[in-house]
Amino acid sequence: MKYERISADDDKGIKELSVLASAIVKEHYDPIIGKEQNDYMIKMFQSEEALKKQISDKYEYFIIKNEKGESLGFIAFYQRKDDLYLSKFYLKKEERGKGTGKETFNFIIGQAKKRGLKAVTLNVNKKNGTVKIYEKMGLKKIGEERNDIGNGYYMDDFVYSYRIGANIDI
Numbered sequence: 001m002k003y004e005r006i007s008a009d010d011d012k013g014i015k016e017l018s019v020l021a022s023a024i025v026k027e028h029y030d031p032i033i034g035k036e037q038n039d040y041m042i043k044m045f046q047s048e049e050a051l052k053k054q055i056s057d058k059y060e061y062f063i064i065k066n067e068k069g070e071s072l073g074f075i076a077f078y079q080r081k082d083d084l085y086l087s088k089f090y091l092k093k094e095e096r097g098k099g100t101g102k103e104t105f106n107f108i109i110g111q112a113k114k115r116g117l118k119a120v121t122l123n124v125n126k127k128n129g130t131v132k133i134y135e136k137m138g139l140k141k142i143g144e145e146r147n148d149i150g151n152g153y154y155m156d157d158f159v160y161s162y163r164i165g166a167n168i169d170i
Contacts, residue, residue, distance in 0.1 A: 001103055003062040003075075008055040014048050017063055020071050021046040024090045032127050037153045044149065059087065060111075064104055072100055077108065077120075083161070084112040086122040105137055109164065118164055123157035134160050 006013040022042050029038045044050060055061055058078040063071050073091035077084050086108060091100055112120050123145060124131055135141075139160040147155045 001072075001100070001107075002065045002067075002069075003104075003107055004065055006051075006055065006061045006063065008052050013063070014051050014055075016071070017061060017074060018046055018048045018051055020063065021051075021074055021088070021090065024073065024092060027093060028090065029125075032125060040151055040153060041149065061088075064091070064100065073104070075104060075108065077111070079115055079117065080121075082117060083119040083121045084108065084115065084117050086120055089122065101133065102137065105162075109162065112164055120162040120164070122160050123155070124160060126156050126158055131158060131160075138162055 004013070006017050008014075025042055025046060026038060029041070033041075045054075051061065054076070059076050060078060061076045062074060064073045064075065065071055071092075072095045074088060075086070075090075076088035077086045079085075089101075089104070089108075091104075095101075108120055120139075121142075122134070122139070124134060126144075139162045141158050142161045143159040145155070145157050145159055147157070149155055
C-alpha cells in the first residue's frame with residue numbers, strides 16, 4: 001500500500017482527490033444523511049477549492065493506492081496539541097473488509113507516534129455503520145458533538161479516540 005500525499009500546488013492531485021472523495025462520500029453518505037445535505041457537504045469539503053484551502057491551512061491529505069497505482073480511498077488529518085485529528089478516512093466500497101482500513105489506520109497511528117502525540121481522535125456520524133469497525137480497531141467513544149455547518153444542516157457525531165500506548169497497536 002502507498003500513501004500519496006497531496007500538496008496545495010498539485011493541481012492534478014487535487015483534481016484526482018476531489019473526484020475520488022466526492023464519489024466515495026456520495027455513495028456512502030447519501031443513504032445516511034440524504035442527498036441534499038451530502039451534496040452541500042461535498043461542495044463545502046471535497047471541491048477542488050475546498051481541498052486546496054484545507055491543505056494550505058493544516059490538513060495533510062493522502063490518496064491510498066495499491067501496488068498497481070490504483071486509488072483505493074483517501075485520508076486527511078492534522079496535528080492538534082496532543083493528538084492527531086483524523087478528519088477523513090474513506091475507502092471505496094469494494095475495498096472495505098479486505099484489511100485496507102486496518103493497514104491504513106496503522107499508517108495513521110505511525111504518523112501520530114512520529115510526532116510524539118498521545119492519541120488519534122475522530123468524529124463519526126452517529127448513524128454511520130463504521131462505528132463498529134472503529135471500536136473493533138480499539139477506538140473508544142469519548143463524547144458526542146452536534147456542529148452547525150450552515151444552510152440548516154448539522155453534523156451529529158460521536159467522538160472517538162485511540163490512545164497511543166493505552167491500546168494494543170493493531
